[in-house]
Amino acid sequence: MQATSHTNRLALETSPYLLQHAHNPVDWHPWGEEALAQARDADLPILLSIGYSACHWCHVMAHESFEDEATAALMNALFVNIKVDREERPDLDKIYQLAHQVLARRPGGWPLTVFLNPHNQAPFFAGTYFPPEARYGLPSFRDALRQVADYYHRRKDSLAENNRSVLEILRSVDAGGPSSMPDATVLRRGRDAMAADYDSHWGGFGGAPKFPMAGSLEFLLRYGDGADREAGEMALHALSRMAVGGLQDHLAGGFYRYSVDERWEIPHFEKMLYDNGLLLALYSEAYARSGEPPLRDTALAAAGWLIAEMQAPEGGYYAALDADSEGEEGRFYVWSRDQVRHALSEAEWPVAQRCFGLDSPPNFEGRWHLRLAATPSQAAQALNLEAAEAESLLQSARVKLLQTRGGRVRPGRDDKILTAWNAMAIRAMALAGRWLGRPDFIDSGARACEFLRQRAWVGGRLYAGCPGGGGSRQEALGIPLRGGLPAYLDDYAYLLDALLELLQARWNSDWLAWATALADDLLERYVDAERGGFYFTAADHEALILRPKSFGDDAVPAGNGVAARSLARLGHLLGEPRYLQAAEQTLRAAGSAMTRHPQAHAALLTALGEWLEPPQIVVLRGDEAAMAAWQEQAGLSWHPRRMVFAIPRESRLPGALAARQAGEATLAYVCAGNRCLPPAVSPQQLRALLVSGT
Structure with a gap:
């Protein structure tokens, strides 16, 4: 249980993550000159801890170590302790995640724990989560604290040399420089490398843990719009598998951060705005390309969740929902079989049981995290129902389960x-x-x-x-x-x-x-x-x-x-x-x-x-109401490199757009790169130009 008799400098911050640590017995500082100067003057190494409010393992380390009086006393005696919200300071996170990779020779993550030379902020030791007692092949956090502090004070000469070496490596990574323009062979090599890592059964890339990797799927979807249909099919297959697994919230919509298994079944339960923005865009374009209704349904659910739960009254979108509630990861989202049965009618239960995988063994610590184990059509066949009836029963079951879940203690929301x-x-x-x-x-x-x-x-x-x-x-x-x-x-x-x-x-x-x-x-x-x-x-x-x-x-x-x-x-x-x-x-x-x-x-x-x-750019000029039919013609099929702008007649335009003038009737200007065609004077002519490309 966290002590509440302490208040540190983080109480004056606005970040929900920093405020989570405002009553730790650790003498936390936010990043800033006050903390850096104190470390320099006292010649104490800096313990830099970076995380975010929805991070499950950040909570674990906080409960085990930062709320522990003895551990906090050690931290306060040996270090100047700085806590950083990685969402507020992605610059610091980028620098010190890269430092972790250099020092530990493996990727980092959160919580990130980095020890810095107070005189130049150069890192000299880094890790992520440290347990309170030695396990997982890791030293106990208290042992690590003592060893790092002892190294800093006893090994100043070698520390200075190591600092120079680490800084040289950091400054050489990803600097880039002028070179020849890459050609299409690089695109093909990227596609082939992704295909080599692609999981042809479960979809996605690699094994557990498995991340959506929306950027890679977007590239494949676009690359597969040409002759290479297989690339696009990989993207569509991955999106379909993610949609039926536990990565998607099958009641409220939206996506969790990643899957802890290769099957997309059990997620890490925080919901991040960036994941949902990237995946909503991708599912929308995937539906436009394929016309597959499940992709549309997934996109509709994600957009609905963003509006209902993540949009502030002032208009902006909140940052994240926590993985934990009542001190347990996933508690808000998982079910016992009796909880589901009690919430549903006698007709709804058999369909929900089969569709949500409740007729299989528990998949999360003795309980069930919902996934789409069977479609309503498959359930209807097994239960001797009409497909439409099974669909209706599943939908009504979703509504009731969502209502029941809404009565639980909700995960915390980061409202940045x-x-x-x-x-x-x-x-x-x-x-x-x-x-x-x-x-x-x-x-x-x-x-x-x-x-x-x-x-x-x-x-x-x-x-x-x-x-x-x-x-x-x-x-x-x-x-x-x-x-x-x-x-x-x-x-x-x-x-x-x-x-x-x-x-x-x-x-x-x-x-x-x-x-x-x-x-x-x-x-x-x-x-x-x-x-x-x-x-x-x-x-x-x-x-x-x-x-x-x-x-x-x-x-x-x-x-x-x-x-x-x-x-x-x-x-x-x-x-x-x-x-x-x-x-x-x-x-x-x-x-x-x-x-x-x-x-x-x-x-x-x-x-x-x-x-x-280069993208094909279609500029429509005319009366707003009249341009609707033209927009429909330009958007009948998905084209990843087509941009369509319907610009009202009265708009004043800059640059080359000023030459796309409105006529007495609607006109359509089509350009690709430096080549422009004569304006189309009817929706049908526009469609013909787009289909032929001439």
């Missing part, structure tokens, strides 16, 4: 509004609205977009988000934007990408003006003018041991890849060579990394694919 993660959700809502025929989804994305434009775009500069949902708690604390932190590369890149999708769903000249302002600011503050590509932090960002610049994907697609694609799209739309040049230089800078490990750079592969085959 993060710009990059909101941008992923906005993009997803725009795509879902278009491909699923749901204008209410577009409304939701537009509200979030306007929230960011009003609250995260201040004085011509983007900020990384705001605490407390942007609501009363934030205003009461007098904090206009999340700690006043300027945005990172991902914030700019994802938001630019989202605006280009939202503009296709619903034209707004203010959004286009904002997109160009974001692109200009990105080029001014983040570009690596010497080697190409973009740094993760702005030129005037806080000085850290490293200015990160990465090309590889991690939990989300690489910002450099998303920026390259978005800048190229905007450059083609406006005829702006600066944007096209920046996109080209990014791809060149990443060329060597893409060639060595193409499968690790899915976002850049997708950007490269569009660079080699």
